Amino acid sequence: MASIRGKIKAATDRANVGKSLxxxxxxxxxxxxxxxxxxxxxxxARKFAIVDSYVHQRLARLMSRKHGHSGINWTRRYxxxxxxxxxxxxxSGTVRYGSAHA
Numbered sequence: 001m002a003s004i005r006g007k008i009k010a011a012t013d014r015a016n017v018g019k020s021l022x023x024x025x026x027x028x029x030x031x032x033x034x035x036x037x038x039x040x041x042x043x044x045a046r047k048f049a050i051v052d053s054y055v056h057q058r059l060a061r062l063m064s065r066k067h068g069h070s071g072i073n074w075t076r077r078y079x080x081x082x083x084x085x086x087x088x089x090x091x092s093g094t095v096r097y098g099s100a101h102a
Contacts, residue, residue, distance in 0.1 A: 004051055007031050012058035017066050024062065025086050028055065032089040040094050048091035056083050 011028045032055070036048070060078035064070070069077070 001047060001050075004031075004035050005054060007035075008051070008055055008058055012055075012062045014062075014065060016062065021063070021066075021086070024059075025088055028059075029087075029089045032091060036089070036091045036094055040091075041096050043095075045092070045095045048095065052090050052092050055088060056080075059083070059086065059088070 008028065008031070011024060011031060016024050032051075035051075039047075056078075063078060
């Protein structure tokens with residue numbers, strides 16, 4: 001978890017305020033898809049939901065900094081509909097439960 005959180009934090013860092021949001025999301029999607037494909041087998045649904053929430057929070061903070069707003073303004077500006085429109089790869093719902101092989 002620390003590894004993926006570090007990668008998300010780096011992709012949405014204050015240094016990326018000057019980049020377009022599409023570029024940030026594209027780089028973030030590449031990271032999320034790779035990490036999600038590696039860990040999707042097994043019991044990882046709760047952790048995937050936590051990562052999705054963290055990505056939403058970091059992107060909201062990035063946009064607040066980009067537009068000069070104080071706070072992250074979750075409820076009004078950066079709600080779930082906004083997050084969905086961005087096209088960020090969601091890890092929730094991608095878990096594959098397979099049978100155990102001996």
